[in-house]
Amino acid sequence: AQTVTQSQPEMSVxxxxxxxxxxxxxxxxxxxxxxWYKQPPSRQMILVIRQEAYKQQNATENRFSVNFxxxxxxxxxxxxxxxxxxxxxxxCALGGSNYKxxxxxxxxxTVNP
Amino acid sequence: xxTIHQWPATLVQPVGSPLSLECTVEGTSNPxxxxxxQAAGRGLxxxxxxxxxxxxxxxVPQNLSASRPQDRQFILSSKKLxxxxxxxxxxxWTPGTSGYQETQYFGPGTRLLVL
Numbered sequence: 131a132q133t134v135t136q137s138q139p140e141m142s143v144x145x146x147x148x149x150x151x152x153x154x155x156x157x158x159x160x161x162x163x164x165x166w167y168k169q170p171p172s173r174q175m176i177l178v179i180r181q182e183a184y185k186q187q188n189a190t191e192n193r194f195s196v197n198f199x200x201x202x203x204x205x206x207x208x209x210x211x212x213x214x215x216x217x218x219x220x221x222c223a224l225g226g227s228n229y230k231x232x233x234x235x236x237x238x239x240t241v242n243p
Numbered sequence: 244x245x246t247i248h249q250w251p252a253t254l255v256q257p258v259g260s261p262l263s264l265e266c267t268v269e270g271t272s273n274p275x276x277x278x279x280x281q282a283a284g285r286g287l288x289x290x291x292x293x294x295x296x297x298x299x300x301x302x303v304p305q306n307l308s309a310s311r312p313q314d315r316q317f318i319l320s321s322k323k324l325x326x327x328x329x330x331x332x333x334x335x336w337t338p339g340t341s342g343y344q345e346t347q348y349f350g351p352g353t354r355l356l357v358l
Contacts (some may be wrong), residue, residue, distance in 0.1 A: 163346075164358075165346065165347075167349075171350050172351075173331055173354075174349060174350070174352060175333060175335070175349035176285075176349075177346055177348070180346055217352050221286065221287070223343075225347075229275055229292060229294060229303075229337075230277075230292060231290060231347055232288075233286050233287045234286065235285065235286040236285075236286055
């Protein structure tokens, strides 16, 4: 069975600062994908970034980057130059060979002006 | 480009009444489709997924059911709603031809309140 753990229920950051959200996972598969989704107050799930497990290079999307540590089964999200619009619930997710995503319980990020 | 629609956006229903939520995807064919439920302040629970017309896999035994009458249409139903069915229901899709690793794209969701 696949599991995803987000150990930080809530995090806060000052505007323009950097914050890192943690995620650990467990899977017995060798081929898998990892995702970070953002859920703002509107509650629509928005893809932030994704990482293919076979790629050693960490994925980057503008101010969002990941630190993928395959051996440690760790997949953290770094948000640089935080903006008020980054305030949201962030979910880490793991995709394997069964058509399904396994989601963590989420981290609520607050951005303080 | 592909878009996903859900309706209604909000629904208030009495206990024991029937339910029908609809999800449609435009701009793609043969997508994999998913229904999730999210209780307030909690994570996503996968309810059903479908890899083709008439093919439904259920993840959680409950009083909900799903159907896929057309390639790009996914319907979530109930004959008699329970209070515990309240929540936020999200539909998602992935390209069916590319396998399981594809990103799931979500619709805007339906807020259901059962009173």
